[in-house]
Amino acid sequence: MDKRYIDKILSKYNEPSGKLLGILEDIQEKEKYLSKEALKYVSEKIGVSFSQIYSIATFYSFFNLQPVGEHIISVCMGTACHVRGAVEILNNIQYLLGVGVDESTEDGKFFLTTEDKHFSVNTARCFGCCSMAPVVRIDDKIYGYVKIKDLPKILKEYGWGKK
Amino acid sequence: MSDKVNVYINSKRYQAIKGEPLLNVARRNRVDIPALCYEESLKPYGACRLCLVDVKEGAKKGLTTSCTLACSEGLSVVTDTDEIKKHRKVLFELYLSQAPSSEKIKDMAARYGVFATRFELKHQENDKLNSKCVLCGLCVRTCNEIMAAGVINFIGRGHNTKINTPYFESSDVCLGCRACLEVCPTKAITIEDRSNIRIMASWSNTEVELKKCAVCGKYYAPERLDEKVDSLFYYKDKDEKLKDMCPECRKKYAAKKHTLIVKGEAEKYAK
Numbered sequence: 001m002d003k004r005y006i007d008k009i010l011s012k013y014n015e016p017s018g019k020l021l022g023i024l025e026d027i028q029e030k031e032k033y034l035s036k037e038a039l040k041y042v043s044e045k046i047g048v049s050f051s052q053i054y055s056i057a058t059f060y061s062f063f064n065l066q067p068v069g070e071h072i073i074s075v076c077m078g079t080a081c082h083v084r085g086a087v088e089i090l091n092n093i094q095y096l097l098g099v100g101v102d103e104s105t106e107d108g109k110f111f112l113t114t115e116d117k118h119f120s121v122n123t124a125r126c127f128g129c130c131s132m133a134p135v136v137r138i139d140d141k142i143y144g145y146v147k148i149k150d151l152p153k154i155l156k157e158y159g160w161g162k163k
Numbered sequence: 164m165s166d167k168v169n170v171y172i173n174s175k176r177y178q179a180i181k182g183e184p185l186l187n188v189a190r191r192n193r194v195d196i197p198a199l200c201y202e203e204s205l206k207p208y209g210a211c212r213l214c215l216v217d218v219k220e221g222a223k224k225g226l227t228t229s230c231t232l233a234c235s236e237g238l239s240v241v242t243d244t245d246e247i248k249k250h251r252k253v254l255f256e257l258y259l260s261q262a263p264s265s266e267k268i269k270d271m272a273a274r275y276g277v278f279a280t281r282f283e284l285k286h287q288e289n290d291k292l293n294s295k296c297v298l299c300g301l302c303v304r305t306c307n308e309i310m311a312a313g314v315i316n317f318i319g320r321g322h323n324t325k326i327n328t329p330y331f332e333s334s335d336v337c338l339g340c341r342a343c344l345e346v347c348p349t350k351a352i353t354i355e356d357r358s359n360i361r362i363m364a365s366w367s368n369t370e371v372e373l374k375k376c377a378v379c380g381k382y383y384a385p386e387r388l389d390e391k392v393d394s395l396f397y398y399k400d401k402d403e404k405l406k407d408m409c410p411e412c413r414k415k416y417a418a419k420k421h422t423l424i425v426k427g428e429a430e431k432y433a434k
């Protein structure tokens with residue numbers, strides 16, 4: 001954790017306690033995830049309790065609480081995507097990447113990272129483009145109408161199966 | 164201008180303070196409205212939805228939660244329409260599934276004629292709240308708003324929501340006050356005292372040290388809580404002797420001191 005960087009982020013917000021989401025977002029952008037140390041530090045600095053900050057960080061699926069792989073794959077589990085086979089898409093991605101099935105963490109967040117830290121997989125609730133269901137997001141790119149047979153091709157764009 | 168208003172519950176007139184939650188008025192007058200998440204000393208929260216009433220006369224007509232309904236002149240509600248009963252039944256069924264081990268919920272549901280649930284029972288393994296928590300948030304709000312300790316909070320969301328300490332790790336800010344346990348409507352929280360240690364079993368086994376009474380030797384209150392209370396209201400006459408006593412001993416000694424002073428033998432007190 002880079003305290004100086006967090007200080008810089010905090011100084012951007014003139015009333016930090018009301019801007020918590022923005023602060024967390026900025027930290028995640030820099031560090032890719034929110035470490036325990038970072039949350040504690042923010043809590044001390046802006047006077048919002050640690051438990052409250054942790055609560056907010058676990059509420060939004062957007063926030064990662066564990067170190068992440070180089071590419072983040074988010075599989076939408078919203079209603080529209082669910083009925084159009086999101087579960088199978090997720091299962092197949094897990095199969096292709098060789099990451100465990102039932103390994104969600106105690107905070108209830110589903111988050112898996114491959115051993116080589118190349119990919120992380122999580123789930124999300126509706127990206128707002130349900131007409132393209134099922135939807136998968138990799139880093140900042142949205143893939144719609146995803147079919148199971150397309151998955152290897154998509155993953156290859158991010159260096160899957162090179163080794 | 165008086166701040167008293169007249170409100171009507173099931174056509175009967177009651178006096179209320181302008182702006183107070185209607186649920187307050189109902190409770191004061193023993194009108195039965197079920198509720199799980201309301202506590203007078205906290206801001207209304209409107210989470211459990213059980214306290215539904217039907218507004219007949221007022222700013223907004225229709226179903227609403229009475230804990231968040233502010234009293235105004237002429238407000239008129241009914242508490243027992245078929246529609247309310249229907250909603251309540253679903254709610255109780257949901258609570259029966261959410262907190263399958265809670266006798267309190269079973270009893271409460273039964274009082275309103277709900278004996279079974281069509282939803283899957285949410286028995287969780289190793290649940291720190293013993294499958295009794297209905298997520299009303301009273302413990303969280305008490306810990307944060309009244310005690311200003313901020314030890315516990317909601318974690319996650321939706322079906323997976325839990326209440327605990329951050330990262331499910333033992334807390335170093337917990338006062339050990341037990342206010343969470345007192346306020347919990349389903350008695351879901353476990354706290355144990357083992358000689359000089361209070362173990363907040365539900366909150367990641369956080370341990371808090373207890374203070375020993377200087378006179379009788381009983382462990383009577385958490386050290387940290389004692390410090391906090393002391394700093395807030397030191398005894399009026401700053402009698403150091405009273406400081407480290409449990410409430411019973413303190414009572415005895417204060418009484419003794421008072422009698423001696425009255426008798427004009429205050430110097431004997433020191434013994």
Ligand code: SF4
Nearest residue numbers: 296297299300302347
């Ligand atoms: S533990 Fe008790 S007070 Fe806390 S949310 Fe659950 S039911 Fe409510």
Ligand code: FES
Nearest residue numbers: 076078081127130
């Ligand atoms: S449900 Fe997946 S994008 Fe809306």
Ligand code: FES
Nearest residue numbers: 200209211212230
């Ligand atoms: S008491 Fe009104 S919603 Fe819970």
